[in-house]
Amino acid sequence: MREKLMELKEVASKQLEKLQEQKDIQDLKVKILGKKGELTSILRNMGQLSPEERPIIGQVANEVRELLENKFQLKFSELEQKAEEKQLEQESIDVTLPGRPVALGCQHPLTLVARDIEDIFIGLGYEVAEGPEVEQDYYNFEALNLPKNHPARDMQDSFYITEELLMRTHTSPVQVRTMEHKRPEVPVKIICPGRVYRRDDDDATHSHVFMQAEGLVIDENIRMSDLKGTLLTFARQMFGDQQEIRLRPSFFPFTEPSAEVDVSCIICEGSGCRVCKQTGWLEILGSGMVHPKVLEMSGYDSNKYSGFAFGMGIERIAMLKYGIEDIRQFYMNDVRFLHQFQRRA
Structure with missing residues (x-):
């Protein structure tokens, strides 16, 4: 049996030297040292040996197994090193070449316009304020002079969660x-910029989820002329220095008097075109003087303090600024559309 073990060692060693593929080495290892390999077949005859010979042959078998395993491992390592050296030769890197440019994303057009609006009003001394999108009925309606069952609530068809909780319909x-x-x-x-929710039909000019930016000023001796001057400044910084605005009487429960605000048409510069329906004007926002009841419900003396408020749809401003005709474009996540608004530093 000793002779068979030594013969197996010599034969396996010679076969191993000839192999140049890792797969072939693995196959040979299984053939020689596997559970059903040749070494195992030889050792099955250990029962035929005398008690004195068994430990001697067992030691020889262990030495042969260890020797062959080391040779197999060494051969694996040699082939791995050769393969790595060959790969390095074929895939050499010229470190002097310029790096590949990294594709950069861009901000969403609504984000760009919202930040433009914020920047304009921050420049006028305003602070940016935020609040919850899931709002209490009191803050969304009652504190804005819209008590329960008030008919003006129908102007804002709402998503209610409970009787006292809803998705806010404006940022007021x-x-x-x-x-x-x-x-x-x-x-x-x-x-106050943010996302709001109303049960509107989804079409080219309406969405059940959209963004608003509202402003509020309260102090002593605030007048309608302050409101008009502020909105004229905003329109000119947003749309161009030559823009004009006009105020049309309107109704909002939380302002009195109230006004819709138009800006001279960006396309035809006021001469009349298809976009402005030949009027020369485009509606951009609603505004008015804060209703005395709203001031009083929030703890301000309406005889001493006054204020104005305004609100605009950010999608509306973006559509006018960029000439976009369908509001749904903002929410389709089409990169061909979105990349048009990438701003370079």
């Missing part, structure tokens, strides 16, 4: 929360 609740937090501190000058 942020104004109320800020007034309560700051009272009786003045002046209050805030801009």
Whole structure:
């Protein structure tokens, strides 16, 4: 049996030297040292040996197994090193070549316009305020002079969660929360951008989820002329220095008097075109003087303080600024559309 073991060692060693593929080495290892390999077949005859010979032959078998395993491992390592050297030769890197440019994303057009709006009003001394999107009925309606069952609530078809909780229909609740937090501190000058929710039909100009930016100013001796001057400044910084605005009488429960605000048509510069329906004007936002009841419900003396408020749809501003005709483009995540608004540093 010793002779068979030594013969197996010599034969396996010679066969191993000839192999140049890792797969072939693995196959040979299984053939020689596997559970059903040749070494195992030889050792099955150990029972025929005398008790004195068994430990001697067992030691020889262990030495042969260990020797062959080391040779197999060494051969594996040699082939791995050769393969790595060959790969390095074929895939050499010229470190002097310029790196491949990394593709950069871009900000969403609504984000760009929202930040433009914020920057304009921050430049006018406003602070940016935020609030919850899941809002209490009190802040969304009642504190804005819209008590329960008020008919004006129908103007904003709402998503209710419970009788007292809903998805906010405008960012005006942020104004109320800020007034309560700051009272009786003045002046209050805030801009409130954020996402709002209404049960509108999804079409080219409406969406059940959209963005608003609302502003609020409260102080002594605030007048309608202050509102008009502020909105004229905003329109010119957003759309161009030659823009004009006009105020048309309107109704909002939380302002009195109230006004819709138009800007001279960006396309035809006021001469009349298809976009402005030959009027020369485009509607951009609603505004008005804060209703005395709203001031009083938030803890301000309406005989001493006054204020103005305004609100605009960010999608509306973006559509006018960039000439976009379908609001749904903002939410389709088409990179061909979105990359048009990439701004270079």
